[in-house]
Structure formats: C-alpha cells, structure tokens
Amino acid sequence: MAESEAETPSTPGEFESKYFEFHGVRLPPFCRGKMEEIANFPVRPSDVWIVTYPKSGTSLLQEVVYLVSQGADPDEIGLMNIDEQLPVLEYPQPGLDIIKELTSPRLIKSHLPYRFLPSDLHNGDSKVIYMARNPKDLVVSYYQFHRSLRTMSYRGTFQEFCRRFMNDKLGYGSWFEHVQEFWEHRMDANVLFLKYEDMHRDLVTMVEQLARFLGVSCDKAQLESLSEHCHQLVDQCCNAEALPVGRAHCLFAQKTSLRW
Numbered sequence: 001m002a003e004s005e006a007e008t009p010s011t012p013g014e015f016e017s018k019y020f021e022f023h024g025v026r027l028p029p030f031c032r033g034k035m036e037e038i039a040n041f042p043v044r045p046s047d048v049w050i051v052t053y054p055k056s057g058t059s060l061l062q063e064v065v066y067l068v069s070q071g072a073d074p075d076e077i078g079l080m081n082i083d084e085q086l087p088v089l090e091y092p093q094p095g096l097d098i099i100k101e102l103t104s105p106r107l108i109k110s111h112l113p114y115r116f117l118p119s120d121l122h123n124g125d126s127k128v129i130y131m132a133r134n135p136k137d138l139v140v141s142y143y144q145f146h147r148s149l150r151t152m153s154y155r156g157t158f159q160e161f162c163r164r165f166m167n168d169k170l171g172y173g174s175w176f177e178h179v180q181e182f183w184e185h186r187m188d189a190n191v192l193f194l195k196y197e198d199m200h201r202d203l204v205t206m207v208e209q210l211a212r213f214l215g216v217s218c219d220k221a222q223l224e225s226l227s228e229h230c231h232q233l234v235d236q237c238c239n240a241e242a243l244p245v246g247r248a249h250c251l252f253a254q255k256t257s258l259r260w
C-alpha cells in the first residue's frame, strides 16, 4: 500500500460507505455475505469463545485465557503470535473454513453481538467469555484505532466520533446493546461476564473465576503462580521495559480510568 493511499482522508460519506447494515446493526465490510454461515457455524462443546466489543481489552484477555487454559509460560506467549492461535470468527483471515477444521480445543474470538453469534452458542455447551470495558475509555481507544486503520483512515474530530458512538453508527453497532445483551445472559451456565477494569483491579479473583469456569483444577500454590504469570502479562503491556521482543504492539497502552 503506497504511503499516499494510506494517508487518504476518509470523508464522512466515504466512511459511511465502508459499513453495511445487518438487521439494523452496522457491521464492518468483511462481515458481508457470511452472516448466515456464521449463524450456522458448527460449535463444539470443547470450544472456548472470547467475545468483546472492539477495544475492550480482547488481546489481554486472550493471553490470560490462553495461560489459564493451557498452562502456558508467559514468556513463551510473548514470543509467539497468539493472534494466530485465536482467530476472529468474522475476519477474512483465516476464514470460516479454516476455523471449522481447527483441532480441539479451539479458542475463538468474535466482536459480534450475542444474537449474531452461532446459534449453537446460545445456551449451548461451549464456554463463552464476554468482557466489557468502560465506554469512556473504549471510545478513545476506538477513535485512535479508526485514525490509524488504513482501511478506515478516519479524519473526523473526536467529538464527531463520540456522536457516532452514541448513535450506534460505528462498526459492530451499539456498545450499549452489545453489553446489555450479554449482561442479560450473564447467568447462563455457559457464559462468564467479565469487566476489563476488574482485570487490572483484582487479577487474582479473575484468574480464579476463569480457572473455575474453564474447569482447570489447581491448588492454592498453582493459582498463585498462575496469577503471578498473569500479572506479568498485564505489566508487560503497560511497561515498555518489561516487553519481550515482538510485543511492541502493546506500546499504545494508555492510562485508563478504572473507576466504574
């Protein structure tokens, strides 16, 4: 992609045309034509799904879930491309056909609203971990993301972006509906509802919750060691000096309000 193309400003009209509407929800272009296949996507009882509205700390959560479920070493996670291990259902890469063939247990991510997820996930056996983040921080993160994303090249003001956010005019639709729908399902046996801020405030409790939800049995010492490893992952993201090679993408981490 030529530099000049990457810098091309997106006018409001151009920006609008990048989305499409599905049952009244604005979705990114790569979701077009695959929503029915997604609804019928074959789910397995051993699957673990991570679902978030974009910019809710998905990457951090996936690392913690990977560590808790696989007992992996955080330094190893730092060196591997974990995104390859946890595909996003609706993204063009690797695509639905590849995800269908992955060996169990699969860890799959998605930003789709609850009602658009594979219907077998609704009250099914596969585990679904949802994480919500304070919308005031999320919108700043989503704004920066839209400005840096080549395909979006968003050039409006933050105020205008906030208006879009409040009026459900961004990709993946209304944050409010997204969270509310999952909140209404938080008591379902296969759903775990988490908050991004709790991960920073009380990681040990979250690791305990995750271990219990994922059926990972561990004694007190193992839990402490897991929590210590998870702390390393959180610190690595917010502390440039602690970053192993290959985790420069974390340097955009900013101070967020953890009071909500």
Ligand SMILES: Nc1ncnc2c1ncn2[C@@H]1O[C@H](COP(=O)(O)O)[C@@H](OP(=O)(O)O)[C@H]1O
Pocket (backbone or CB within 6 Å): 052, 053, 054, 055, 056, 057, 058, 059, 060, 137, 140, 141, 142, 144, 233, 234, 236, 237, 238, 250, 252, 253, 254, 256
């Ligand atoms: N260990 C970690 N790895 C990646 N992102 C992390 C992280 N800890 C916190 N985050 C934050 O999660 C947000 C990105 O969310 P997502 O992974 O859903 O795209 C970013 O917020 P900010 O843009 O506010 O810094 C990022 O800083």
Ligand SMILES: CCc1ccc(OS(=O)(=O)O)cc1
Pocket (backbone or CB within 6 Å): 028, 054, 055, 058, 111, 145, 152, 171
């Ligand atoms: C608006 C397009 C888009 C693309 C990808 C997204 O998800 S993530 O932030 O990369 O996880 C969200 C929106």
